[in-house]
Amino acid sequence: MDKTPGIRFQNGSATIVVWAPRAKSVALHLVKHNSQLSLAAKKRGYWELETTQIQPGDLYKVVIDEQFFPDVASVAQPEGVHGPSQALDLAHFERTGTAWENPALDKYIIYELHTGTYSPEGTFDGIIGKLDHLEELGITAIELMPVAQFPGGRNWGYDGVFPYAVQTSYGGATGLMRLVDACHARGLAIILDVVYNHLGPEGNYFNNYGPYFTDKYKTPWGSAVNFDDAGCDGVRHYVVENALMWFRDFGVDALRLDAAHAIKDFSPVHILRELSQQVLALTKQTGRLYHLLAEVDLNDTRFIDPLDKCGYGLNAQWIDEFHHALRVSAGGETSGYYADFSGITDLAKSYRDAYVYDGVYSAQRQKTFGTKADHRPGGQFVVFSQNHDQVGNRMLGERSTELFSFEMQKLMAGAVLIAPYLPLLFMGEEFSARSPFLYFIDHSDPKLVEAVRKGRSEEFKAFKTKSEVPDPKDKNTFDRSKLPWNDYHLSTGKAMFNYYKALIALRKQLPALAIPDRGSVRVEVLADKNILLLQRGKLQQVCAVLNFSREIQAVELPAG
Amino acid sequence: MDKTPGIRFQNGSATIVVWAPRAKSVALHLVKHNSQLSLAAKKRGYWELETTQIQPGDLYKVVIDEQFFPDVASVAQPEGVHGPSQALDLAHFERTGTAWENPALDKYIIYELHTGTYSPEGTFDGIIGKLDHLEELGITAIELMPVAQFPGGRNWGYDGVFPYAVQTSYGGATGLMRLVDACHARGLAIILDVVYNHLGPEGNYFNNYGPYFTDKYKTPWGSAVNFDDAGCDGVRHYVVENALMWFRDFGVDALRLDAAHAIKDFSPVHILRELSQQVLALTKQTGRLYHLLAEVDLNDTRFIDPLDKCGYGLNAQWIDEFHHALRVSAGGETSGYYADFSGITDLAKSYRDAYVYDGVYSAQRQKTFGTKADHRPGGQFVVFSQNHDQVGNRMLGERSTELFSFEMQKLMAGAVLIAPYLPLLFMGEEFSARSPFLYFIDHSDPKLVEAVRKGRSEEFKAFKTKSEVPDPKDKNTFDRSKLPWNDYHLSTGKAMFNYYKALIALRKQLPALAIPDRGSVRVEVLADKNILLLQRGKLQQVCAVLNFSREIQAVELPAG
Secondary structure (H helix, E strand, O other), X not given: OOOOOEEEEEOOEEEEEEEOOOOOOEEEEEOOOOEEEEOEEOHHHEEEEEEOOOOOOOEEEEEEOOEEEOOOOOOOOOOOOOOOEEOOOHHHOOOOOOOOOOXXXXXXXXXXXXXXXXXXXXXXXXXXXXXXXHHHHOOOEEEEOOOEEOOOOXXXXXXXXXXXXXXXXXOHHHHXXXXXXXXXXXXXXXXXEEOOOOOOOOOOOHHHOOOOEEEEEEEOOEEEEOOOOOOHHHHHXXXXXXXXXXXXXXXXXXXXXXOHHHOOOOOOOOHHHHHHHHHHHHHXXXXXXXXXEEOOOOOOHHHXXXXXXXXXXXXXXXXXXXXXXXHHHOOOOXXXXXXXXXXXXXXXXXXXXXXXXXXXXXOOOOEEEOOOOOOOOHHHEEEOOOOHHHHHOOOOOOOHHHHOOHHHHHHHHHHHHOOOOEEEEEOOHHHOOOOOOOOOOOOOOHHHHHHHHHHHHHHOHHHOOOOOOOOOOOHHHHHHOOOOHHHHHOHHHHHHHHHHHHHHHHHHHOHHHHOOOHHHOEEEEEHHHOEEEEEEOOOOOEEEEEEOOXXXXXXXXXXX | OOOOOEEEEEOOEEEEEEEXXXXXXXXXXXXXXXXXXXXXXXXXXXXXXXXXXXXXXXXXXXXXXXXXXXXXXXXXXXXXXXOOEEOOOHHHOOXXXXXXXXXXXXXXXXEEEXXXXXXXXXXXXXXXXXXXXXXXXXXXXXXXXXXXXXXXXXXXXXXXXXXXEEOHHHOHHXXXXXXXXXXXXXXXXXXXXXXXXXXXXXXXXXXXXXXXXXEEEEEOOEEXXXXXXXXXXXXXXXXXXXXXXXXXXXXXXXXXXXXXXXXXXXXXXOHHHHHHHHHHHHHHHHOOOOEEEEOOOOOOHHHOOOHHHOOOOOOEEEOHHHHHHHHHHOOOOOOHHHHHOOOHHHHHHHHHHOOOOOOEEEOOOOEEEOOOOOOOOHHXXXXXXXXXXXXXXXXXXXXXXXXXXXXXXXXXXXXXXXXXXXXXXXXXXXXXXXXXXXXXXXXXXXXXXXXXXXXXXXXXXXXXXXXXXXXXXXXXXXXXXXXXXXXXXXXXXXXXXXXXXXXXXXXXXXXXXXOOOHHHOXXXXXXXXXXXXXXXXXXXXXXXXXXXXXXXXXXXXXXX
């Protein structure tokens, strides 16, 4: 089985592939003719049809044992998650055809953004309107929070239920392709956040198709996606083909795999390893470079160890621990997951060793946690001082702007941009945007909405005395999270922007900073002064003084 | 923390170690004085005391927050699983001190037995009484089904709840030590079956101590043992120290790890890998060789790949697939898990490749299953034509004696003993014992007994029309499973014994058979004749003709 699930066009005819291993009959219901096309049963639960009766743009539903469902592998859901699916010919969109070459990951300076709140329009075209801004800032890659079709018009994206379909309200598949082309024309790479560890609760028709889930493992989002239980072959194929589609058909440069630690798989070949192998095979076919990044909360290099060292072969991973250590150093909260971090000593450790918990006991996790990561190059780690999760999972969604002084925001930006790792910014931090980034949803199922409200409310029980938990379903919660571009024109906004711009330029220009080379990193902690000295570079050396003390202090620079 | 949990004696004083991370107070209640000794809280949930007030032989309970429990790390439960624990000085038993050297695993010809049913006495001493028989047979290692204290007096051993305590009715710690010494004096190695994937339901006081279980993973026996969730450090330590105890204090030569596939651990270092590392460290200390074997149902060489090849470093694994292919070849059932096996073609594959499912689709498991095992030597695989599970998990517990002709039993024995793997026999097969090996328990909790009866009854619903499911709790079920030594004196018994004896002698004498060398294996299938030709050996060659057809047939031997 190497056919992509869903509908694909070639030479005027459509190939329809549905995986429904328990079905007795499978057909396609064509909305325009109110007619049905029967699919033929193939091996291992696949159903297929090649036909000229379906054209790009046609609406359809899949009929399994006489019940009608949207196609879980559809590439468009123009009427939302419960509506009919739409056939599109992905290979025949007009592309601008830039001679784009995806840079090595070492060159990535990443800017994470949420399509719905980034621009006033809340669309891919809205992002295109901001590319002047991003080009001037100097970042080299944008990372889109998930764009797979989710219920309603407002969502972070992690409730997506059609992993092959691009959110219609964002501009759908064509909109995303226009954005990819526009980015490439400006020399910007594009990273897409994809969610393979769970699927959203509303519009989730997967159980009608096959064993996409298993209760062998428990995840924070319920049943785990089935990567190793009975029927897993079809699920693995579905996920691998999805990843390949973004690279091959959309021209995306990299994927960011959400919560890779929650991708449970005890097969001989872990699904992430298989994914790496398949992506390498695609590179061989196309001659193009693709990167796989992952959010991983395990401090376990097996995710980023190369394939020939028994690793999963992912190219890089996020390290939240750098963030935690940095925020504690900057005087932020020390409760919750921050409790494990003690400030600049841990920040120094993260500069040195990437992981703070690298085989030592974590009181927060109540176990010995992590492995050494000495052997992995700096370009395999992504660091940040804030991101959508760290901001948005606060009850009031405050950015650093609201929590730290202007000077401290600058220090934190510096700490990230001089790190021997890949820096990531969260949209708006470059001009000290003051808006919150709140948690918002737009599900239509009232019970589910109530459950989300309740969950959110319970999560922040301890804090609620001071203020109300913003209602995730309220459109106002979404509107308040829209990036306030006016802040850019404030004196603080402009000043911060110029500071970020200068820092990014410095990172690109100075050989000592440009390459995430861990070998030349030397860190010194002046504990009594609350100052950290970071030296980088071999021939040319750079020494950064990170003064977290809020006071002006004299420091003797190390020799050399 | 490197102290063994429980009570250990040194220089006349006792060190008491209890892991109870949630406790507010921990004490030892001494039965003889009706007095309490308080333990001091140490790091990470450990409680300790060094005292001269407790002597070997003393009975005690552990008092956690004023509640009394048996010690989950006790080395003796003389009054059963609910009674007080007993302190013993393991290091000071009289040992016969044979100059024993554990042979390389390649030399192992294994004989699996169940202590309670092997001899009329049902004890370790009862086994000692049969060592003449075993020595004459020629096997080189006995494998004891689990001996950790279980509820009541009759159990296969997989309901054990005191992994450090030797079943009192078998003869306890001293009895086991006597058996080890007696085996070694005869040149026999001793393998102990240990269960680290679950713990029994009755007499299970672990939840009163700490987070020994996690609901992150589902196993056939309920919650998984906690090897990677909060609090796992204490559990890992408990398991590793237990394994080391059998080697160090009891002189056991090898452990057989039950259902290693159900040991769920996603830590950077899998607990089985850690176990291998610790056992190697013990070898460095003592200069003695120890082997780790595992029952694994995953066809994944990661369990037996060496430590420096990212494996868990176990020395060998059982391969049930050889058994399944062999039984189907012999004309046994073809339903249930046998449905995946097609007879001599699969048997040939197992001779050649060890795993039958090595990356191919399994209809039974409904997924692509397994990896190639070409790179692992034959001495890493254990094969058999029956074992306690394959016999005992049948409704009526029939051995091959009841299911196959005398000649077919001989053919199956031959198939196992000429394999380029480690052969394993199940007690009694060497004299065609006719007794069943039934499933029996002796729990005292009536609800639990009823649940076991019901479970057993449901399991065999489809078969029950013909006969009744034997009652697991009925003492008669146990008594019927006792090995009928009288059968040995029947003409069939004696004939079969001589046949086994000759085969084993042949395996030891012929260089082509003595070493489980896969490199020299050549297999040919004569499908129309239902004959398999197996050639082994390089300089000296052996060719075995396995005729599964029930007819006398002429065969041309391959050249060479």
